[in-house]
Amino acid sequence: MRILGAMLGGTISSYHDGGTIRLDKPSFVKSFLLESDYPHEFVFPEFDTYSSEDATPYMYRDALKKIVENVRKSDFDGILITHGTDTCAYFAQLAYRVLSPLGIPFAVTGSVNSPDIDPDEASGNIGYAVKMLEKGRSGVVFKNRSGDAMLYRADLIMSPDIFGFYGEYADGIVPPESDIEAFLNSEKLPEILVIPAVPGAVIPGTGFDRVLICCNHSGTASAGLVPLVRKWTTQGIRCYMAPIPVCGGVYESREKLRNAGAIELPGMPVEGAWAEVLLR
Incomplete structure (x- = not known):
């Protein structure tokens, strides 16, 4: 070889x-x-x-x-x-x-x-x-x-x-080649606001192009983010949520965020979701 x-x-x-x-x-x-x-x-x-x-x-x-x-x-x-x-x-x-x-x-x-x-x-x-x-x-x-x-x-x-446990997650996906080429040749990469799954996280108002909401193990995130997600998506800033379990119920907070415009990224840990958001 x-x-x-x-x-x-x-x-x-x-x-x-x-x-x-x-x-x-x-x-x-x-x-x-x-x-x-x-x-x-x-x-x-x-x-x-x-x-x-x-x-x-x-x-x-x-x-x-x-x-x-x-x-x-x-x-x-x-x-x-x-x-x-x-x-x-x-x-x-x-x-x-x-x-x-x-x-x-x-x-x-x-x-x-x-x-x-x-x-x-x-x-x-x-x-x-x-x-x-x-x-x-x-x-x-x-x-x-x-x-x-x-x-x-x-x-x-x-x-x-x-020794990360990952049995909850399904296959990741490979994005279109056009997305990969754009990433490899882009002079400026997107600024990603990552919102941690911790109580009372401080969230800046500006200075980012995309948002990744880190969910709790059950796929939930604070419903207090709903008005912000609605505002950001109206401004053309895409908002993503992960990790989302491939099984189990959908909690109300997650449903509200989804209805506000948040895009779910199921079947991958937050590290994979970060890569997806960077490439999209």
Whole structure:
């Protein structure tokens, strides 16, 4: 196989320095892959690296655009991506939607501990990710609660730091190619107001293009948002709601928000909904 390596940073590209984890170059990942006995060709273009807690939609867009451009201009059989755990789910949800049309498997992985602290975790995740690519499978590779590396579906993934449970959710969807191209080539991405599912959340009045209302586990959100949603939709600002369970009853507050113009995004965790709102 000819595998494109996109090393984007995170703990797997970091080192431990007197109690502090510091971002470094992805030397461990490259060395492990190149020094192993894999019968594959690994190609490592230079990517900008970042700490995942500092990630922005533009960083995601630039990384995915570079991946797409490299795959389109050269023959690759798979894509291996390393990323930090803090926002890995957001990146993976977006990557699933943008990379699926390429028609080759991709794997996103990383590590909770830096390689100099736990090299077995990092190498185990990388090795399992390569194994999944060999089988033509896409997804996110991290260790489970038992300490074994496993493949999670990228369209359902939640935070690997908490071994996110995603059994409530159905398949994600891949948007039209026109939406993907617009995202990859847009100079300005939408400003998304994310309203957390916490009591008394402070909501700014201006400065955003789209709204994502984070629902509670039952798919509910404050009915106090109804007049705001009605106002925003009248102004042409699209409002979305997620996560929405695929089963169970519809509560009154959710029905009121829907009637006010909020668009439900069922069958995906909030990380996937964020990716959908960014692409639409």
